[in-house]
Amino acid sequence: MKFSGILGFVVSLLIVVILGTALLFTNVWYLVLFSGVVASLIIRKGYLISTLSGFLGGVIVILLIFLTLPTGHIGALMVEVGSIAGIPSDLLIALIFLINGGLCLSGALLGTFVANAFHKS
């Protein structure tokens, strides 16, 4: 499919967000990686757009998940978890975003590499 740069980014972002959210419902976190792979294979706009949309999409997925939860209690709960784990609660929350963004991003990198390889062959 042919997309302009911005449209490609938006479509890629949407794929990551929708597919990533769906994959999270399998409860296997690592699978969100495939949202990045699929988006980059479909869009094929190079590393810059796929990594940006992959990481940002991963972050948005977490925001969406948070919206399904009673957000008013997240702070108190993470303070509790952070105290027990010996990790600041802010860092724990940041880690959720970073890990999810990282998984989507790595999927995007791999997907783009595969897309490029096929394109050249």
Add this chain to the structure above:
Amino acid sequence: MRKRALIAPIAGVLIVVIIVVLGSFSPLISILNPSTGVIQNTRNLVIGNESISLPGLTGKVVVVQDSYGVYHIYASSTKDLYYALGFIQAKERLEEIEVFGLEGMGQMQSIFGSSYYNYDKFQTLTGAPITAQKDWNSVVNNASVNATDLLTKEAMQSYSSGINASINYSESHHTVPVLFKLLGVKPYYWTPVYSYAVQELMTQQLEFGSDSLQFAVLYSTLGNLTYDLIPTFSPVQNYYYGGYGGSTNHSVLSLSHNTYPINSTVLSLAENLLQQFKYDPPTYFNFSTSDHSNEIVVAGNRTTTGSPLLMGGPVLGFSLPAIWFQVQLVGPGLDVYGVVLPGAPAIIIGFNQNIAWTLTDTQAISSGTFFFVQQLQGDSYIWNGTAYPLKSYQINGFDVNWTNLGPIMAQQGNTALVMDWIGNMVSNEIGTFLQIDTAANWTQFRSDLSSWVAPYQNFAFANKSMIADISPSYYPIFGGTAYNPSSIMPGNGTEYISGAIPYNKVPQVVNPSQGFIVSSNQRQVGTGYPYWFGTTESFSDGFRAQMEVNYLLNHSMVSETNIVNFQGTNYTDYEAQAAVPHILSYLQGNTNASVERAYSLLSAWNYNMTADSLAASVWFFSYMYLFNDTFLPFLEQYGILPEFNATLGIPSGMGGSYPNTAGSASMEIDLLNAILTGNASPFSNISMKNLVTEAVVQAMSYLDQKYPSGNYSWGKFYGFLFPNLFGLSEFNVGPFSKGGDFNTPNDASGVGPNNYPTGGQSWEMVVNMSNVSRSFGIYPGGESEDPASPLYANYVNGWINGTYLPLLYYPTPTSIPSNETMDTITLVPGGS
């Protein structure tokens, strides 16, 4: 392909590898998993109406959480009622319930690791897990012929199903409590055997100890001086709710003064076993403290309402979550309000439409734990010259051998120290509570208690027209050539438990002419009681009870508010009241400047241990130094200290207030007697005048050094701390300054700021029998075990301030006003 083209995919793979490695070697990934990790637990914190479909329910159950957070459960069948109780309690307290079960069964290692090896081993050795299984087997086997067992079986199975339904529900909704997620373990499924393990655990908390071993060690060194240090009867107690205050029963005294002499092998075994007792309770999840409690019942002719009032205040170790869970249970033939334990589906202390009751631990009688020396021969033990095979068990991976008397706790060669612990008798105290919950009068109540075995408890009772108290239990009578049961006894068959004190002779009283009953761990029966009932070696010296008696004698008419205020914020120290006038007489005329200051403060004091009192600090520390100066040189002179420091502990006054010391009720009694009589012998040849003067000088020096400004008010040394049950100090609450000391209703002592008491009245309740709906109570904690919940510690401030909550008691869910409702949970049959 250019090398540069590989950088991106390698980076992608690297990110994945890092995350996978992180997830493999730490629980971080599973904890942070957005769809199954801890973030999902925010759903548990929502307070709001909901409907939950549960498999196993047969009808709708309505659960109303009132505006204070207390649950009211309304069911149309008994099974559904206890199922719902299990579900709701586990919803709020699953971590606590599971820890109680593991602790009782000696299976802590299964979740908390090998650091609990010694605890699990000792707990298994005591027999608690074996007896828990036997208790449940007995209930199942007798359910067809015994109404209590039938009710118990039904309630226990339904309650277990409710807990397990909660586990399944939380797993399917990814809301398993945070502790399990962080530890990376799944909650285990509950069975009634675990409930009996909780029964065993509570019996251990209240009726299990090494007093007899300590007595034996002391006697081996002090000989007959032990009877001075640990007198059979208190020389200062004069109130016995069960009567028998007449002349001393000499056969009982003779028995107490006939201690079996132990040889060096047995002494060594006793010392070894005393060390092992330190494994119980465990380092964490430790809810043990001085188990003092208070109960008062006042007859209608002494109350402003014209009907009896009942005050309950069980003193247990504090924790967050608290040991108690407050509920109203309404089902067929049942409408009861009160508090339940984690893992036990019955109201332990509370009231129904007709009666109210509360419990206190009894004084002495060797903590229901008796030790015998038995000879072994291979896999047999010797009894009356005949060899009988040992009974061997393999429990929790440990080998346990029992003789006819109980488990072998320590062994050297053929000599074994065997424990006959009353908690190892097969019994069904949970079933007794289930019956009590529905009792309508004293006859039923007393009848229900007739099968009670352990722990040794006083049950205060009130209905609309009468008051009573009874201490039902299996109090052993010793047959054969009887030696002092407070020490180690011969286990060759010459001495044995031949039966128990008959039920109509156990301590009890109904409608006493005084118009009140006080039972606060003091000895219940006087020196004329015809049965051996222990010695003063105990956790309680009885001074609180005397203070409560004095209050009631001075207040001929009391209201509910009077009793609430008395229980929550009366800080009168009876021992100070009795001793300080004598102490002042010893100090009179002394011109030492610090003694003069102490004299001035103490002579103007009203004996109240209020937080702002300077005199209270002077009294407390003077008493502590006096205790040490009187007893420690004596114990050192006979080699008890320092030789037995590790096994006996170093005694200190006020229940062992100083860190790393032990309390001794006997020595507290000895010291007060010495102050009153002016004679400290045989413990000290120094005159009381000199002992007291020196103690006061030391106390003033200590206080001046600690607070040079002179502001050494009692609140600087005393207050309350509420520790997190799971050892997570971040979630401790307090310390809070509050008055009181070892001799007041909130009877723990401390020498803060780092040693604040972590125990006290764990449930304060005043029931108004003219209208039970106008009753009040509070416990220091909250209904939720989750530190992130607003219901984690919401009762603590009220407890500290003595502000009790109304105990809302409504017969139906629709009768609860909406402004008194926090939320409603409807449980309906369904789901899978």
